[in-house]
Amino acid sequence: MKVTGESFSSHHKRKRAEEARCHKHLNFQTKGLLPDRTLESFILKSAEGAIPGGIFEEKREEQRKAEEGKIEYIKIKRQEEENKKRWEEIKKAEQIYHLLNPSQQEETRIETENRLPDYWKEKLNKVRGKGTTSKILKVVLEENRREIVKEWIKKGKIKGMYNRCTLKI
Numbered sequence: 001m002k003v004t005g006e007s008f009s010s011h012h013k014r015k016r017a018e019e020a021r022c023h024k025h026l027n028f029q030t031k032g033l034l035p036d037r038t039l040e041s042f043i044l045k046s047a048e049g050a051i052p053g054g055i056f057e058e059k060r061e062e063q064r065k066a067e068e069g070k071i072e073y074i075k076i077k078r079q080e081e082e083n084k085k086r087w088e089e090i091k092k093a094e095q096i097y098h099l100l101n102p103s104q105q106e107e108t109r110i111e112t113e114n115r116l117p118d119y120w121k122e123k124l125n126k127v128r129g130k131g132t133t134s135k136i137l138k139v140v141l142e143e144n145r146r147e148i149v150k151e152w153i154k155k156g157k158i159k160g161m162y163n164r165c166t167l168k169i
Helices: 005-021 039-046 055-099 102-115 118-130 135-155 159-165
Strands: 023-027 032-036
Touching: 055 135, 102 135, 118 135
Parallel strands: none
Antiparallel strands: 023 032
């Protein structure tokens, strides 16, 4: 049987098209090769070099950027939700603290100061002599006070107050 140049050429083209359609990937579970039969892979393999300017690469890049944008948007929304919940929790703890009677507020203040690390205790003692408090020291004291209020609610120490203001922490 004689093979002419034309039939050899068509056979070669058909083989290349088949290779483009069945681009092989290693499948680690079956330890064999599986064909890649997605439409996109077929178009990309069969159109390789036929379309100038890398249109497919540009499209892939656009899709990647769009996905990154969606992911970033979701992250921002989650962070906003967490910040909102945290802010609501802070407001609730402050409301509960202000509903406490003066003796409980004083007890909270003393416990807050006792829980401070040594560095902040030194700062607090220095500030008491001057009569002014730095903003960061106020924030540290408020955060500790909120933690104490939460603990007291969990322990049931201020249960009556907690029920009266109907706040959930």
